[in-house]
Amino acid sequence: MLVVLSVLWLALAPVAQAGQVYRWTDADGITHYGDQPPRKADAEVSTIPVYVEPTAIARMRIEPVGDRYHVWADNRLPGPIEVMLDFTRHNNTVGNPMLPARATVAADGSALVAVLRAREPAQPVSFELRMDSLPGNPSAAPQDVQYQLPLQLAALPGSGPRIDQGYGGRFSHRDPENRYAVDFATPIGTPVLAARDGVVMQVESGFDRTGLDRDKYGGRANFVRILHDDGAMTLYAHLKPGGVLVRVGQRVRGGQQIGLSGNTGFTTGPHLHFVVQVNRGMRLVSLPFRMGGPVGPLRIVDESPTPL
Structure with missing residues (x-):
């Protein structure tokens, strides 16, 4: 025969490798390189950006x-x-x-x-x-839980978080994957926090480009994806280059810092794109969610002119 x-x-949602290399010198004057920073706080550390597909x-x-x-x-x-x-x-x-x-x-x-x-x-x-x-597991059954604010309040300007684009926003929240996403306007470098306990499932930190060409940048940005115990997944996107502070497989707690906000990928300005997603049979769909704010539940406006 x-x-x-x-x-x-073809991976519809790729895994990125390390986007930067750390370099430091120990007390004996020996220079070291690694994909994780040293544990000793007194070491002087510099980073070497590395672009990896x-x-x-x-x-x-x-x-x-x-x-x-x-x-x-x-x-x-x-x-x-x-x-x-x-x-x-x-x-x-x-x-x-x-x-x-x-x-x-x-x-x-x-x-x-x-x-x-x-x-x-x-x-x-x-x-x-x-x-x-x-x-994601297509059989996942997400629970109705309240998520924590994914940004450090003390680092936000003004009185709290500002939402630039809510549910169904015309710019980039009209597809099922992002229908219930929220864009928080925030300066580059704002600490990004896990909105709930979970396991880091995917990261990308080495992308350093931004633009309004959807075909070129629509599928690329620095991000962290966290898997939760009920099968729901939260995505934190548009992080700064080198702005991922966790590793794949790491267990994180709600409120733990996982990254730094940025302006990478398909975006008009610095912000954090936050969305709760689930796999529904070879397609990611977003879910509406409840979130606590600085003075009570966060109010998210649905910007769709008609139900989608």
Whole structure:
């Protein structure tokens, strides 16, 4: 049996590698480099920015087993993901289950997505595959909880947080992924806080560009994504270059500082983009949320002219 195969995988929400390198000199005069700052507070630390393209959140793996091909998805995140496998080209090849096929992959785990075989055993087989991946468990059932303000009040100008764009904002909150997002206007460098306990699922900190070209910058910005125990995920976006202060897999508490606000990606000015999201079957959707403010519940205006 002649076999020709190739693979293509696409991460809809990539994982970024370290965006900066730390350099410091110890008491003996020896210079050190690392992707985390030293624990000793008396060390003089400088940073070296490094621009690194994000990598896929999942890896596709094909294992020949007899006359069949087992297609696996390996999850690189410390939280669940969903993948969808499909042919981009195939000849005399069928899958079990039939493609496109979906699978949920546990944190740092692997899942068998499909088994491929020849439709006619005596004929040549060839195929190309594509695997899309998305963070979150599609079966998640988020609870109705009150989130904490994701910015340090003492660092905000005036009397408290100012919302530049609320639910359904015309500029960038009209798609399901951001329908219930909130943009907090804040100076660059404002401490960003976790709005709830959770595990850091994704980060990007090495992006240093901004602009109003949606095609060029719409999918890129420095961010932190936190997974919560009920499967909901909070996203803190447009952080400054090098403004991520946590690492993937780290457990954080509500109110803990996780980053510094900035102005990266598709944006008109410095702000923090905050949104609660859940995976609903290979698509991220945003959820309305309750949030505590400095003098009671935060009032979020729905700017949509008509319900979406």
